[in-house]
Amino acid sequence: MTSDTHNLLVELFVEELPPKALKKLGDSFAGVLAESLRAQGLATAESQATAYASPRRLALHLSGVAAKAADRSETKKLVPVSVGLDASGQPTQALIKKLASLGLGAEQAAQAYREMDGKAEALFIQTTVAGATLAEGLQKALEESLAKLPIPKVMSYQLADGWSDVKFVRPAHGLVALHGREIVPVGVLGLSAGRETRGHRFEAAVERLVIESADSYAAQLREQGAVIASFAERRAEIVAQLNAAAAQQGLRPIEDEALLEEVCALVERPNVLSCQFEPEFLAVPQECLILTMKANQKYFPLLDAAGKLTNQFLVVSNIRPADASAVTGGNERVVRPRLSDAKFFFDQDRKKGLADRVGGLAKVVYHGKLGSQGERVERVRAIATAIVAQLGGSATLAAEVDSAARLAKADLLTDMVGEFPELQGIMGGYYARHDGLSEAVAFAIEDHYKPRFAGDELPRNEAGLVVALADKLETLVGLFGIGQLPTGDKDPFALRRHALGVVRMLSERAPGLALDALIRAALPAFGPLIQDPSAPLADFVFDRLAGSLREQGYSAQEVDAVLALRPQRLAEVGQRLSAVRAFAALPEAASLAAANKRIGNILKKVETPVEAKVDEALLQEAAEQHLATALRNVQPLADGLFHTGEYAASLRELAALKGPVDAFFDGVMVNAEDPALRANRLGLLKTLHEAMNRVADLARLAA
Structure with missing residues (x-):
């Protein structure tokens, strides 16, 4: 790199960018630009990249x-x-x-x-390849960055010439490129680089800002343009x-990261104002x-110390008038x-009970096949009944589960859920209480979609857990049964999320339920509609x-070792993993894991089942006699501990087998010429393999 080194500022000034995409656009624009300049040798790994993204600009400062x-x-x-x-x-002509x-x-x-x-x-x-000039390199980097924008x-x-068409996320009106x-x-999108940009639409001190240098950009925008250019700084200010x-x-204020990011992408200089409603x-x-x-409205509702909504809310405004009453009054009006509509929907919905809406679900298409x-509700009821039996x-639980499963989808036909699909289940709980149903049933209806996302809470009661499991199993078994599997990033029916929900519920709240038995229990509800998807669905889960x-x-390694055995009670998996981790720390572990792998390979090569x-009469060599004796002593102890769920202690007992196993492989020929001896030695290894x-x-722990 030459000694003529300065900091670089590149800004693309555009019309209002889509708020939900702004942060990604800003990170990508700056990230690809910086990486391209580094790749061309115009910047180094030590060059510090600072991304800027506001509603009307994408920019990069690179040192x-x-x-x-x-x-x-x-x-x-x-x-x-x-x-x-x-x-x-x-030399030839070639x-x-x-x-x-x-x-x-x-x-x-x-x-040559x-x-x-x-x-x-x-x-x-x-x-010798001549190094690129900054003008050449930045031109290439800009074109690459715009091509890769998400x-x-x-x-x-x-464009202004009236002839040329440009395709971009929003019309672009200015380009700044300053080296020091x-x-x-450089130029892109019909624009030639200069040093002029614009600040806040209404509150900038000057109409056009003349950026003095790459390093003065952020300060000039803040002071003269009334714009906080950095997304992160603007977010922190909000x-x-x-x-x-x-x-x-x-x-x-209510915590909502998505709302915070979106509001940050809507304002250039935030000004939070307090408002209220009746x-x-x-x-x-x-x-x-x-x-x-x-x-x-993109408002932030305010909660009291108990988490209850108050009639106060906050607005993030993009202007700072001396008298903010017009702004707050406008937002309150x-x-x-909006709130009147919500009240109307709630009042209208309660005029018809959930049970009276169930019949209407027959007219709502779930899936063409x-x-x-x-029909889906009836399948969920049947699966839920089977889970209660498992x-x-x-009888009380069975009645609560059946009632909740029958009514759980009824709120899909309400005005409130029609307006706000995110409230499905939640509104069902409110309407169930209004209809005089028990809290257990109301909670089960409200919670049957849970967990809705990673880290979400699980259903609060047993009835809710059963209905939630039945609902997710119906979706998974049904869609796998008609071959509607997720592909790549596409998962329109959220089957991955449903599978993780099943995993969490079985792991954390239902230790007595086995995955294979649950899948089998769900199959009869579909009759001839589906093919049996048990194997691929189990793999997926x-x-x-x-x-x-x-x-x-x-x-x-730890995960592979435990899941290779496909433990059907997922609640045991955590204990098994802890036991494997403790076993791996033992000095005998590496040798036993290697021996286990060797035994597995030997048994795989045997053509007939072992x-x-x-x-005992066929144990001729001292080493095989000692191994059989050690196994006879260890196996009952290890098995007993396994059956009581003491997995770590069960594996610890196996450590005593290291010496006899090593001696066996050092001194005994497994594939003896005598068929009876060979079969007996294979039987001994099979017994050892099962015990281990x-x-x-x-074997999955072997290096």
């Missing part, structure tokens, strides 16, 4: 950027020696043509040297103002009010019709479980 990249030496392969040189060692294609003259043939290329010799030459939807617009104080002559405004009233609206379920304020929501549940366990910090059976692999497949 330590050279005016020209250093020249670099490059090795070029020419042609095989047999092609490039004649019998007297002189070599001269190859040199010409690289921009080199025939006289440079003398600089021989080197092995695979099994034959070839001719190579060292060339644009949600492309716009097509006309100097303009870098959080600070929200917390301060809420604290003044002894309240706290207290009578609080008679509507708070989930409805919170959702309508967040989704429709705007939210009132799986029928209506009404749990050995009481175990794949999700494996991924979840690795995210929790277990190693791939019985885990040993005839009750908790996990220990």
Whole structure:
């Protein structure tokens, strides 16, 4: 890199960018630009990249950027020696043509040297490649950055010449490119780089900001343009103002990362203002009010210390008038019709009971091959009944489960859920209470979609757990049964999320239920509609479980060792993993794991099935006698501990087998010529293999 090094600033000034995509657009624009400049040798790994993204701009500040990249030496392969040189060692026409294609003259043939290329010799030459100028490199980097932007939807617009069309996320109106104080002559989207940009639409001190240097950009935008260019700084400012405004009233703003990111992408200089609505609206379920304020208005509702909604809310404004009453009054007027709609929906919905809506589900299509929501409800009821039987549940539980399963989807036909699909289940719980149903049934209806996302809470009661399991199993078995599997990133029915929900419920709340038995119990509900998907569905669930366990910090070896045995009671998996980790720390572990792997390989090569059976009379060698005796002593202890769930202790007992196992492989020929001896020794190894692999497949721990 040359000594003419300065900091670089690149800004693309555009019309308002899509708020939900702004952060990704900003990170991508800056990230690809910086990486491209580094790759071209114009910046180094130490060059600090700072991304800027506001509603009307994407920008990058990159430190330590050279005016020209250093020249670099490059090795070029020419042609095989047999092609490039004649019998007297002189260059052939083929070599001269190859040199010409690289921009080199025939006289440079003398600089070619021989080197092995695979099994034959070839001719190579060292060339010097001139380093790119910043103008060349930045032009390339800009084009690459724009091509790679994760644009949600492309716009097509006309340039000022009235002829040319450009496709981009939003119409672009300005380009700034400064290397220190100097303009870098580049252009994209019909724009030529300069040093002028614009600040806040309404509150900038000047109409056009003249950026003095790369390093003055952020400060000039803040001071002259009334814009906080950094997404992260703007977000932090919003959080600070929200917390301060809420604290003044002894309240706290609702936590919603997605809302915070979206609001940050809507304002250039945030100004948080306090507003309120009429207290009578609080008679509507708070989930409805919170959702309508967040989704429709981008407001931050305020909660009291108990987490209950108040009639206060915060607005993040993009302007700072001396008198903010017009702004707060306008927002209060705007939210009132939204809350009135929510109240109207709630009042209207309660005029018809959930039970009266169930019949209407027969007219709602669930899936072309799986029928209506009404048919789906009947399948969920049947699966839920089977789960209660597996749990050995009481008659009371069976009645609660059946009632909840029958009514759980009825709120899909309500006005409130029609307006806000996110409230499905939640509204069913409220309407169930209004209909006089028990809290157990109301909770089960409300919770049957849980867990809705990673980290979400599980259903609160046993009835809710059963209905949630039945609902997810119906989805998984049904869609796998018609071949509707997720592919790549596409998972329109959220089957991965459903599978993880099943994993969590079986692991954390239902230790007595086995996965294979649950899948089998779900099959009869579908009749001839589906093919049996048990095997691929089980694989899918175990794949999700494996991924979840690795995210929790277990190693791939530990997870593979435990899940190789496909333990059907997922609640045991955590204990098994802990036991495997403790076993792996024992000094005997590596040797036993290697022996276990060796035994597995030996048994795989045997063409006929091997019985885990040993005839004491056929034990001839001392080493095999000692192993059989050690196994006879250890196996009952290990098995007993396994059956009581003491997995770590069960594996510890196996440590005593290390010596006898090592001696056996050192001194005994397994494949003896005598068929009876060979079969007996294989039976001994089979017995040992089964004893060692009750908790996990220990061979997976072998290096």
